[in-house]
């Protein structure tokens with residue numbers, strides 16, 4: 001009797017394991033079958049002249065896609081175009097300020113006129129201001145909102161008619177963990193990235209029925225080399241030093257190439273959201289269940305950041321370089337800056 005029961009339990013467990021196995025294989029096959037292949041696709045990357053945009057451009061071109069890139073600096077966008085073409089990529093490069101809606105419309109129409117279509121829009125162009133909230137004026141918030149929120153919206157609105165005509169489209173919005181947790185000394189940036197996360201999540205929900213997949217990418221700090229080009233306010237040298245150190249530290253920041261591969265995977269599989277690090281995933285879960293703890297932690301972090309010295313002057317990161325921001329792990333950021341045209 002007892003043996004019969006054991007046999008029957010073994011049989012049931014065997015069937016259950018087989019069922020789970022079949023489901024997993026079917027799911028993997030379905031994912032592969034429905035995977036979006038970049039080969040031959042037209043991909044527009046805003047801010048493709050340096051940093052993450054350039055790293056993404058290299059990796060996406062290596063998958064056989066045709067590129068369109070833009071930035072404000074004519075020299076930098078031309079340099080990126082030449083480098084990408086030398087490695088075999090097909091590239092359309094334009095100077096455009098994505099905070100100007102007309103320029104964004106023209107850019108997207110130029111891409112369609114040049115290649116005949118647009119398959120993917122990657123809203124990557126962004127701006128970072130570092131400093132205490134006392135140093136941040138309304139203008140700083142407006143600048144952050146223009147680049148990190150309004151520009152992605154302008155580009156989405158410009159691309160949507162083409163995606164609808166083609167009955168397919170992919171949008172990737174590069175937001176930030178700062179769009180999930182309000183980081184001290186990054187307030188205009190964080191506020192604008194919160195807005196970008198909301199926009200991206202809402203677009204995902206409403207556009208899926210039209211076969212337009214929207215992916216919200218949430219990176220931690222990345223070693224793109226961008227600290228040199230951020231805006232710093234308050235105690236410039238100290239603010240720049242903490243940010244550059246954090247953005248260079250392997251404990252706190254991602255390797256930019258690995259981040260780009262994760263972003264491409266999220267794009268290919270049409271993921272709703274890609275939080276790129278385990279710490280980012282944990283932080284968002286903990287914030288959901290115990291927001292008070294995360295609030296307390298950020299308050300403690302604020303106490304360790306530089307005090308306000310009364311200055312409202314803006315400086316670029318490279319103008320705030322000092323002995324505090326050189327040597328140690330910051331070497332990794334300098335190396336990334338060289339590699340990704342941030343110099």
Ligand SMILES: NC(=O)c1ccc[n+]([C@@H]2O[C@H](COP(=O)([O-])OP(=O)(O)OC[C@H]3O[C@@H](n4cnc5c(N)ncnc54)[C@H](OP(=O)(O)O)[C@@H]3O)[C@@H](O)[C@H]2O)c1
Nearest residue numbers: 047049051052071072073097098125126176221222224226
């Ligand atoms: N690096 C990080 O640690 C990190 C972490 C989380 C999220 N992110 C996000 O990732 C994205 C890329 O960051 P990154 O580190 O690569 O920054 P980056 O090196 O400063 O690159 C920004 C790119 O955007 C372009 N850009 C900026 N404003 C523009 C405008 N108004 N019009 C057109 N192009 C503009 C820049 O070129 P021009 O200046 O010549 O216009 C440049 O090509 C941003 O959205 C950023 O917020 C970065």
